[in-house]
Amino acid sequence: MAKILFRLNGVSDDETNDVRELLANNAIDFYETSSGNWGVSMPAIWLSDDDQFEKAKALLNAYQDERTVRMREDYARLKREGKNKTFIDAVMQNPVHFTIHLALALLVIYLSVTLVLDLAK
Numbered sequence: 001m002a003k004i005l006f007r008l009n010g011v012s013d014d015e016t017n018d019v020r021e022l023l024a025n026n027a028i029d030f031y032e033t034s035s036g037n038w039g040v041s042m043p044a045i046w047l048s049d050d051d052q053f054e055k056a057k058a059l060l061n062a063y064q065d066e067r068t069v070r071m072r073e074d075y076a077r078l079k080r081e082g083k084n085k086t087f088i089d090a091v092m093q094n095p096v097h098f099t100i101h102l103a104l105a106l107l108v109i110y111l112s113v114t115l116v117l118d119l120a121k
Contacts, residue, residue, distance in 0.1 A: 003050050005030065006060060008043035015067065019045060022063055028056050 006019055023030050029048040035041050047053055078084040091098045 001050060002031075002046045002048060003053050004044050005047050005053070005056055006045040008032070008045065009035075016045075018063065018067070019060065022059055023056060026055070026059055028052050028059075030056075 008016060020030075020032075023045070029052065030045050031048060032045050033041060033043060035043045047056055075084060
């Protein structure tokens with residue numbers, strides 16, 4: 001019976017590719033499921049053979065530990081060099097997108113407060 005190894009919700013493409021490569025290089029049989037046309041299914045990497053689960057899990061844990069160290073080192077290096085992306089950088093990169101989302105958030109807050117105050121009367 002198939003067993004889930006790695007959920008792909010919110011996982012970057014480079015990490016997903018690394019996990020695929022890790023499993024393929026270690027001769028572990030797997031398949032993927034997508035989120036489907038409506039986005040309601042669970043995207044994940046599944047193992048075809050339950051007997052390979054412990055080996056695959058150990059490999060995945062070692063990979064994630066190594067990736068965590070590498071990502072933290074990259075972040076620290078970018079921060080030292082002053083090249084890390086900040087909130088202001090993200091806003092400046094796409095100000096229209098930010099303004100629209102801020103306006104929608106403020107509209108929702110306004111409507112919620114107005115509704116509560118009207119109900120309180």
